[in-house]
Amino acid sequence: MLAIVKENREADFILRDVDIPEPKADEVLIRVESVGICGTDIPIFKGIRPVDYPLIPGHEFAGVIVRAGDAVSRFAEGDRVVPGLVVHCGTCRYCRQGLESLCDAIYEIGIHVNGAFAEYVVAPEKTLHRLPEGLHFNQGALIDPLASAYRPVRKARISSSDFVVIYGPGPIGLFALQVARAEGAGRILVVGAAGDTHRLGLAKRLGADFTVNGQDHDPVERIRELTSGKMADVVIEATGVPAVVEPCINSLKKNGRLSLAGIFHEAVPVALGDVVRRELRISGSICYTWLDFQACIDLVAAGKVDLAPMISHEFPLTEMGEALNIAYRRESIKIIMHPRE
Numbered sequence: 001m002l003a004i005v006k007e008n009r010e011a012d013f014i015l016r017d018v019d020i021p022e023p024k025a026d027e028v029l030i031r032v033e034s035v036g037i038c039g040t041d042i043p044i045f046k047g048i049r050p051v052d053y054p055l056i057p058g059h060e061f062a063g064v065i066v067r068a069g070d071a072v073s074r075f076a077e078g079d080r081v082v083p084g085l086v087v088h089c090g091t092c093r094y095c096r097q098g099l100e101s102l103c104d105a106i107y108e109i110g111i112h113v114n115g116a117f118a119e120y121v122v123a124p125e126k127t128l129h130r131l132p133e134g135l136h137f138n139q140g141a142l143i144d145p146l147a148s149a150y151r152p153v154r155k156a157r158i159s160s161s162d163f164v165v166i167y168g169p170g171p172i173g174l175f176a177l178q179v180a181r182a183e184g185a186g187r188i189l190v191v192g193a194a195g196d197t198h199r200l201g202l203a204k205r206l207g208a209d210f211t212v213n214g215q216d217h218d219p220v221e222r223i224r225e226l227t228s229g230k231m232a233d234v235v236i237e238a239t240g241v242p243a244v245v246e247p248c249i250n251s252l253k254k255n256g257r258l259s260l261a262g263i264f265h266e267a268v269p270v271a272l273g274d275v276v277r278r279e280l281r282i283s284g285s286i287c288y289t290w291l292d293f294q295a296c297i298d299l300v301a302a303g304k305v306d307l308a309p310m311i312s313h314e315f316p317l318t319e320m321g322e323a324l325n326i327a328y329r330r331e332s333i334k335i336i337m338h339p340r341e
Contacts, residue, residue, distance in 0.1 A: 001017065001018060001019075001020050001118055001119035001120050002015060002016070002017060002018075002118065002119055002317060002318070002339065003015075003016065003017075003018045003056045003114075003117060003118035003119070004056060004057065004058070004117035004118065004317065004320050005018065005054050005055070005056055006044060006045060006051070006053060006054065006055050006056075006057060007053055007054045008053045008054075009047040009050055009053070010047060012045075013045060013320065015317070015318060015320065018056075018118070020119075020120050021114065021120060021121065021122045022122075023067055023068070023069045023122045024069055024122070025069040025070045025071040025072075026069055026071045026072065026124055026125055026126070027069050027072070027122045027123060027124050027125065028065045028067065028068045028069065028072055028075060028081070028122065028123060028125060028128065029065070029066050029067040029068075029120055029121075029122055030061075030063040030064065030065055030066070030081065030083070030116075030120065030121050030122070030123060031063045031064045031065075031066050031119065031120055031340070032058075032061050032062075032063045032116045032118060032119060032120065032121055032339045032340070033061075033062055033063045033064065033137035033338070033339075033340065034061065034062050034063075034136075034137040034138045034140065034141040034336050034337070034338060035058045035060060035061035035062075035116040035117060035141055035336070035337050035338075035339065036060035036061070036141045036142060036144070036145070036334055036335065036336050036337070037060075037323060037324070037327055037332075037334070037335040037336075037337065038059065038060050038144070038145060039170065039171070039172070039240075039263070040059070040111070040263065041057050041058065041059075041110075042324075042327060042328070043265060044057050044111070045057070045324060048265060049265070051111060051112070052112065055110075055111075055114060055115075056110070056114040056115050056116075056117055056118050056121075057110050057111070057115050057117055058110045058115035058116035058117035058118070058121075058337075059085035059108060059109050059110030059111065059115050059116065059144060060085075060116075060141050060142065060143075060144040060145060061082070061083070061115075061116035061121065061140075061141050061144075062080070062081065062082040062131055062137040062138075062139075062140025062141045062143075063080075063081065063116075063121075063137065064078065064079070064080055064081070065077055065078065065079045065081055066120070068125075069125075071125075072125045073125075074125065074128075075125060075128055075130075079130065080130065080131040080133075080137075080140075081123075081128045081129065081130060081131055082128075082129050082130075082131045082140035082141070082143050082144075082297070083109065083123040083127040083128050083129070084127045084129070084144065084147070084287075084288065084290060084293045085108045085109045085110060085111070085115075085127070085144060085287070086100050086101050086103075086106060086108060086127065086287050086288065086289075086290075087106065087107050087108065087109065087113075087124055087126075087127055088100035088101075088103035088105070088106055088126075089103050089104065089105040089106075090126070092104040092105065098289055098291070099289065100289045100290060101151075101286050101287035101288060101289060102286075108287075109121070109123060109127070116339075117317065117320070117337065117339070118317075118339060119317075119339045119340060126290075127290075129143075129290075129293060129294055129297055131297075132297065132301050134301065135297075135300060135301060138307070138311060138314075138336050139300055139307045139308075141336055142307045142310060142311070142334060143293060143296050143297055143300070144293075145171050145172060145175055145334070146175045146179075146296045146299075146300070146305060146307070147287075147288035147292050147293045147295075147296045148172060148175075148261065148285075148287060148288055149172045149173075149175035149176040149179055149238070149261060150175070150179050150288065150292050150295065150296050150299075151261075151285045151287070151288045151289075151292050152176065152236060152259040152260065152261040152283070152285035153176050153179040153180050153183060153236060153259065154179075154183070154292070155259050155283045155285055156234045156236065156257050156259040156283075157257070158180055158183045158184065158185045158233075158234055159184065159185075159186075159233075160184045160185070160186055161186050161233070162185050162186050162187075162233040162234050163186060163187050163188075163189070163223075163226070163227050163230075163231075163232050163233050163234075164180050164185045164186075164187070164188045164189070164232065164233065164234045164235075164236070165188075165189045165190075165191060165219075165223060165232040165234070165235045165236070165248075165251050166180070166188065166189070166190045166191065166208075166235075166236045166238060167191045167219075167235065167236070167237050167238060167239055167244050167247070167248055168191070168192070168237070168238035168239035168241075168244070168262065169190050169191075169192045169196050169199035169200050169202070169203050169211075170199065170238060170239070170333075171310060171333060171334050172238040172261050172262070173190065173203075173236070173238035173239075173261075174190075174199070174202060174203060174206060174310060174333070175305070175310070176236045176238055176261060177190055177203055177206055177207060177208055178206055178207060178304075178305045178306065179299070179305065180234075180236070181206075181207040182299060182304045182305060185234075187209045187210070187226070188207065188208050188209050188210070189208065189209065189210040189211065189212065189219075189222070189223065189226065189232075190203040190208045190210075190211045190212075191211075191212050191213075191214055191219040191247075192211065192212070192213050192214065193213065193214045193215055194213075194214075194215040195330055196213060197213065199333065200213060202309060202333065205309065206306065206309065210222075210226060214247075219247060219251065220247050220250045220251050223251050227253075230253055231251060231252055231253035231256065232251045232252055232253060232256060233252075233253060233256055233257065234256065234257045234258075234259070235248045235249075235251050235252055235256065235257070235258045235259070236259050236261055237258065237259070237260045237261060237262050238261045238262050239262045240262030240263045240264050240265070241262070242264060242266060242267070242268040242269070244262075245268050245269075245270060246269075246270075246271070249270070249271065249274060249275065249280065252278070252280055254278045254279060254280075255278070255279045255280070255281070256278075256280055256281070257280075257281045257282075257283070258280060258281070258282045258283070259282075259283050259285060260282065260283065260284045260285060261285055309333075310333050310334045311333070311334050311335075311336055312331075312332045312333040312334060312335065313326060313332050313334075313335045313336070314335070314336045314337075314338065315335065315336075315337055315338070316337070316338050316339075316341035317337050317338065317339040317341070320337065323335050323337060
């Protein structure tokens with residue numbers, strides 16, 4: 001089968017023919033129909049995030065089961081499925097609390113083991129979800145990033161009276177916007193930066209009440225104006241950029257909630273004295289649980305989250321180089337790859 005292989009930290013990826021993987025007893029072999037490029041894939045391709053090499057990345061995917069292991073009981077050949085990337089042990093104290101993403105023995109498809117930038121991939125049965133007949137494989141491939149935004153928004157416990165600010169109009173921020181709207185947020189402001197004009201326009205179409213480009217206006221002052229000095233009840237940080245954390249904190253009212261959805265690859269200086277004095281509540285969020293993932297499928301199936309506007313580009317797997325160049329230049333929202341084209 002054709003696959004995208006990252007062979008070592010320094011080298012670029014290689015498109016090459018590799019063996020079709022064999023599913024274990026509790027796994028299924030999936031024919032990949034759609035797979036998205038995630039922000040997490042970028043540091044892997046660039047060598048910023050080391051992994052065990054060689055690796056086939058790719059974890060945002062949907063497809064059809066072509067073979068099931070002997071111990072698989074709930075799924076069969078021909079089922080349309082969308083797996084979560086989190087593979088948990090099910091027996092540690094965190095798994096027993098329903099916190100699979102904190103599992104002591106966690107591994108992730110496309111990060112710790114071979115993923116879906118290939119014609120076929122294996123996945124454990126416990127990661128699988130059925131893709132409803134009314135949903136396209138492209139929509140299935142976007143459930144993973146939607147779930148990664150769903151969890152931090154839910155942790156913020158948004159109410160109808162809340163003024164919510166989302167820093168970062170990338171995929172996670174735009175998904176968080178739609179989830180916050182579905183959760184009943186009162187008013188939502190999305191903050192962007194240089195080069196985000198198109199993304200901020202999309203944020204307005206997806207339900208943002210206000211947008212501000214930090215290149216042109218101070219977002220903290222804009223929040224002050226819009227709230228008559230009360231500031232934001234909730235801030236969702238969806239950039240992973242260290243310099244954004246301080247304005248996130250400054251955007252909050254006393255006792256406000258900051259939910260961190262961005263992945264940071266370097267240390268972040270934080271004025272903790274201000275956090276203490278204003279009794280701010282800060283929570284982190286990584287990945288999602290099986291229930292989070294299923295809830296997101298249900299949101300899309302119910303029409304409460306619109307995934308179609310999020311897809312800006314589609315390519316066959318053979319054009320991964322062009323797709324990555326577009327992603328590196330930040331000219332995309334979500335890029336979907338099709339291994340079988």
